[in-house]
Amino acid sequence: MTRKEMRIEQVFGFDEEVLVVRSFEQGAEPEGQSMFRAEKGEVWWFSSTELWLGLGKAPKLPAIIRIFRSLFFKRKDRWPEQIRLDARGKSPEWIEHAIIGIMLGGYNLQLYKTEPKPFSEFFKNGLLQILTEEGISIEDNIAAAQKIALVQIRIMDLMNAPGNYKTPTLLGEWAKKSAEENGYQVTVFDKQKLEELGMHALLAVSKGSTEPPVMIVSEYVPASYTKTVALVGKGVTFDTGGISVKPSANMHLMKSDMGGAAAVLGMVELAAQLQLPVRIIGIIPSTENAVDGAAMKPGDVIGSYSGKTIEVIDTDAEGRLILADGLSYAVRNFQPDILVDLATLTGSVIQTLGYEAAGLFTPNDELAMDLSASGEVTGERVWRLPVWDEYKEEISSDIADVKNYHGKPLAGAIVAAKFLEAFTDEHPAWAHLDIAGMAFGDSEFAPGRAGTAYGIRLLTHYLSALS
Known part of the structure; x- marks a missing residue:
């Protein structure tokens, strides 16, 4: 409308x-x-x-x-x-x-x-x-303000919609309509195409739901550019936790588990509107994480687009599984100069940073500095946490290449980031933003919790500075 x-x-x-x-x-x-x-x-x-x-x-x-x-x-x-x-x-x-x-x-x-x-x-x-x-x-500033605010409002609508109003299929339709109206390209891979491509991790997470999974691939290409940036967003449109089911209290808030996808959808749309001189690839693996007799089980070993095998310790650590396929696809098919993923990934990052900043994980000091600077300017702050190799042992599996969860009440956000890093093909400029505490929350505008459109202004400032 x-x-x-x-x-x-x-x-x-x-x-x-x-x-x-x-x-x-x-x-x-x-x-x-x-x-x-x-x-x-x-x-x-x-x-x-x-x-x-x-x-x-x-x-x-x-x-x-x-x-x-x-x-x-x-x-x-x-x-x-x-x-x-x-x-x-x-x-x-x-x-x-x-x-x-x-x-x-x-x-x-x-x-x-x-x-x-x-x-x-x-x-x-x-x-x-x-x-x-x-x-x-101030004509340019008026135009930019209107575009930024309207995209944020559209993304808040997405975040605040219940799961039955934003299935993976509907997210794909949203992206296609946006592309048509704003002049960029979108391809939506359906379940059959995902099977052909070998997106085994995404498909495994989707097994418990009657809603089919999709992968949304957006591409904004300006008239001239020197940098290609791939943005990968977690698109779990509703998360029950799967067989490792979440407690019922506040489960209704898990409609917000596609905050990373929302940020990527909004950023590609806004980049096209602002005509940013940066090529932007948006990758969104999207599914529900639901429960039925066909659902993925703890202890299962699944494949992935990268070829790596994954031991599933906890089915509620599903976001990192679908991101694994999204990250691998972005790196191998687009060879981006910079790779950034955004996800409402862990409660651990909220325990660490509260609701004041997203967790930033990257081995690249320059990328960390630039994202942090953009966060300070825009007020959408990030705080860098380590991804030292000493944490790799936490995702070591006896029977598969990696496991998706270490099962310990410590360093949860860091271990999740180390898992994602394993699917970046050692990309030299990769960053993971854990936005679990920032994408959805209480405020004077919505005491019952609502979407914030976090990431839109942060990424706009960062990408504008690249040009």
Whole structure:
């Protein structure tokens, strides 16, 4: 369904009848207004048509998104259809982040409610005017902000959809429609093709479900480029744990186990919209992990696209199995300069980093530094954890080439990363992002947990810097 969105334009003058939103940093608030201290998120109605917003002390750009999103979300049903943001003296980058925050503030989580609570028409048919000084051009920033925010909203819709609304087949249809609308290529391998290709690990995980698996292969090729980046995303559209079944409490949240796939889908779409000068390959192995008499069992030995055999110790460590086939396929068929996988892979990474950063695993120092720098700029942080060879013993199997789980209550995220590394053909610039704590969670916007579209702005900044 096509979304209606607000119009955004740049203006250079005032209109007393229009609601004006002004923002102030601490230390730069208006004189003589002792009741307004410009603290982060503080709101002050200076008049019936002028609202002041506090930004706190020296806010970074990611904070601008959060502050504006919070303001516009809290009043989501009360905004007039025309608003003017006073951005005089602000940088084009500041304005871009404020627009993203405003648009995300209008994200409507009520995807399947028959009687949804009202949202202001401002977010659908309204007009946002950006007041700047003459001579400053922000057209490119307005366009970029709209594209980034809309892709994030589409990805949040995917993350928040239940498993019956986003089967592997439907993910493939989503990708094909996006490719048609945005000018890139998509091929979706069905179960028969996966069998022909020897995607044994992906097929093994899918055995317990009546929903057939797919592998989505996207390719965005700009007019000119020097780098090819392969992005591989875990696409488990619902995860019961398989025979190693998860506890029922909170199992409904396992609709979010395709957060890596969502990030890759969104990033390829956004790259095409922004015309990034980097060739991007998106690989998404997708399946349900369900339970029936045909399901893969603990102790089974399965094959893989790489040719390696895998002893399955725990069927709830299924994400790394399907990623094994995705990583091998990316390396052997596209020879990328850089290989990055994203996955809601382990609870262990949440125990380590909480909900503040994704786990970053790579033996490549330059790649680690660049991804970390992009995380700091965008606020989608990553934190590097080791992938030392001393951990290889943890995936050693007596009867197969590797095992998928070490069965110990320690170093779980690291051992998962070492397993994935075994399927990269020793690629010199591979990184694994464990986004389990970042892709889906509690916030003021969705106390019952919802998708965050984590990874979109991180990867956009990183890939833009490659060009």
